[in-house]
Amino acid sequence: MNPRLLIGFYAFVTLLPLGLSWLAGLPARTFRDELASGAGMLAFAVILAEFVLSGRFRSVSARLGMDNTMRFHQLVARSALVLVFVHPYLFQTSFGPGYPWDTTGQLTLASDTGGLVTGILAWFALPAVIGLAIFRDDLNIRYETWRLMHGVGALLVAGFALHHTLTLGRYSQNPILFYFWVVMFAVALAAACWIYFLKPILQLRSPWRVRSVQPIAQRIWEITITPVAHAGLRFAAGQFVWLNIGNSPFSLRENPFSVSSAPESGSDLKFIIKEVGDFTQTLGQITPGTRAYVDGPHGNLTTGGRHEPGIVLIAGGVGIAALIGILRQLRLEDDKRQSVLIYGNRSAEQIVCRDELEKIGHTHRTRVELVLAEPPPDWAGHTGLINADLLHRVLDDSHAQRWLFILCGPPAMMNAVEQALIEWGVSADRILAERFTYD
C-alpha cells in the first residue's frame, strides 16, 4: 500500500465512528453534546490505531518511514489526550437515570456506574501513559521498564475506554458501531500480542551468537553477531534492528542499533555502539558466545531505488554507524555515484574507523570531511559544529539542488542540519533522516 493510501485508510478508520454515528439516524442533541460524543469517539479510534503505529510493523513504518511513523504516533497521542480531556466537560446534558420514554437518549446522559468508573479510569490513565513516554528520560526510568508500562498502560486505557464506550456511548448502541469498536479493540490487542508474544516466539527460532566485542574509540564498541543455524538477515545498508543480547526475547530488553556492516559483506552483523544508556554501559561485559536476538530490519535510511546523481551523508557522533554501512555497501557494489561524508565529533578520540574512512576517501568516489568541536592543535580538518555555515563551506548549490542527503546523529545536530538544508532549497523528499532518543 503506498503512503497516500495508508494515510487515507487511517483517516477512514478514525473517522468511521463519526460517520456510522451520523448514519445511525438518532436525533442530534445540542452542539456541545454532539461535540463531546464526537471528541470521545474520535479519541478512542485514534488510541486504538496507535497500536499499529508503534513502529514495530514494517508494513506501516517501511512505507511512511520510521521517523515519520514514530513522530505521527507521538503527535496524535497528544491530540487524543486533548480530545479525551475535553470530552466530559463539553457535555451540557446532565447525568441521571434514563427515562423510559427517552428512547434516543436526549434528555440525560446514562448513569451506568461501571461505565462511568471505566471512563474516569481511562481519563486518568491516558495522561499517565503519555506523560511517562514524554518525560521518560527526565524520570530516569529504565527503557525496558518503561516499555512494559507503556504496553500494559495502553492496553488498560483501551480496555477501560472500550467498556466505557459500549456501556455509556449513545451511538454505540447501534450494532454496527458496537461491533466496529469490538473489532478495532481486537486488532489493537492482536497488535500488542504480536509485539510482546508472537514476535519473541519467532525470534527464538532464529537466534544469533556474539562473535566479538571490541573497543574501537573512546566509549565506543563494535559488536559482531553471527547467525546460529539460519541464513541471517536480509537488510539494506543503513537500516537498523532491535538488538537483544543475553536476555530472553520476551524480556523487552532490546535497543535499536543501526547495522554498520554492509549486506554484501556476509551474514554477520556489525554494530557500532556508544556507551550512553543503561544497556550500553555494560557492553564491555558481554562475552563472545552470548546468545542474541534480532528484530528487523527497520528504517528507511537507504539508497536503494534513489536516482539522485550523488549522496551527501551527514553523521554526528555514533550516527556514523548507519552511514558507514551505506559507505561500505557503495564501495562493495562499486556504486558509480559520487558521495560526500561529513562526520562530526567532539574530540579526535571519538572518531570511529578513521583509517577505513580515509581509505574509502582515497579509493572510492567519496570525499570525507571530518569535523571536530574540540580539535587538537595539529588538526587539519574542519572545526566547530555541523551547521549551515559548515555545509556552505563543504558543499555547493549543485549538491543542494540535485543530491540525496542522509542524516544520522543527535537531535540537536539533526534539527540544525535539516533546517539549514531546507532553507538552502533542498526538497524535503531528498532528505532522509532518522533520530533515536533511545539508548
Next chain:
Amino acid sequence: MTKPSWQFAPRSRAYVAYWLLNVITLIALLAFALRGLLAQ
C-alpha cells in the same frame, strides 16, 4: 527556534500530510457536532 524532535520537518511531505489530516478531522468533527443545526 529549534523544533522538538517529535515534530515533522517543516514543509516536508509528512508535515503537510499530518496537518491536512488534522484539518480534515476537525472539519468532520465540527460537521458531526453541527449536523443538528445544519439539518434545521
